[in-house]
Amino acid sequence: DAKTTQPPSMDCAEGRAANLPCNHSTISGNEYVYWYRQIHSQGPQYIIHGLKNNETNEMASLIITEDRKSSTLILPHATLRDTAVYYCIVRVLNRDDKIIFGKGTRLHILP
Amino acid sequence: EAGVAQSPRYKIIEKRQSVAFWCNPISGHATLYWYQQILGQGPKLLIQFQNNGVVDDSQLPKDRFSAERLKGVDSTLKIQPAKLEDSAVYLCASSTNVPDRFHQFSTDTQYFGPGTRLTVL
Numbered sequence: 001d002a003k004t005t006q007p008p009s010m011d012c013a014e015g016r017a018a019n020l021p022c023n024h025s026t027i028s029g030n031e032y033v034y035w036y037r038q039i040h041s042q043g044p045q046y047i048i049h050g051l052k053n054n055e056t057n058e059m060a061s062l063i064i065t066e067d068r069k070s071s072t073l074i075l076p077h078a079t080l081r082d083t084a085v086y087y088c089i090v091r092v093l094n095r096d097d098k099i100i101f102g103k104g105t106r107l108h109i110l111p
Numbered sequence: 112e113a114g115v116a117q118s119p120r121y122k123i124i125e126k127r128q129s130v131a132f133w134c135n136p137i138s139g140h141a142t143l144y145w146y147q148q149i150l151g152q153g154p155k156l157l158i159q160f161q162n163n164g165v166v167d168d169s170q171l172p173k174d175r176f177s178a179e180r181l182k183g184v185d186s187t188l189k190i191q192p193a194k195l196e197d198s199a200v201y202l203c204a205s206s207t208n209v210p211d212r213f214h215q216f217s218t219d220t221q222y223f224g225p226g227t228r229l230t231v232l
Contacts, residue, residue, distance in 0.1 A: 041225070041226075042223075042225060042226075043115070043202050043204065043223025043224050043225055043226055044154065044202075044204075044221075044223050045223070046220045046221065046222075085153075087153055098156050098159065098167060099156070099221065100156075101152075101153025101154050101155070102153050103151070103152060103153055104153055
């Protein structure tokens, strides 16, 4: 079973920041928080991951609370192409650890 | 670099028929995964290969599903015989074990192919 809880859907206006929450209250000390997204008719795409500090890359920012029980993925300037299902995943970083996907959050970007 | 290739993109068969899917991972990626994604759900791991060896096949219905990666590169997933509930998208992904900036070996950044949409009638 997925170890994360996400809202099933969210709306965001084009050009605004999209903030996608994720709860992972049972996260262990050696588990990382990962985000993937899946655009319609495509395979999932890696976005970002982090352990306990905030992370930023060219796609998004990841904010992890100090107790690590929740996190937020931020798309700073959402475009219509960001419409997708976003998956929050926790996992240990080793070669044998599998990714367990939940149902994710379906993000609708509104023009 | 070229991405993960899968074929066919779509397949329609009748129940009790057999079907096979093919995956060509990104060059140099040692780890290959097959996922099943039923409509409205997230992908579910079926099997994971490290080179040509199986790392995890605990979720593979072995009475009807089989997979191989004989030379540690391409892989095939077979269903024989198919059932109605096998209708899904079958995704292949690959990754490479390189240390990330957290100085841990990482199988993250799994690169996914476009998937094969299977419809069983």
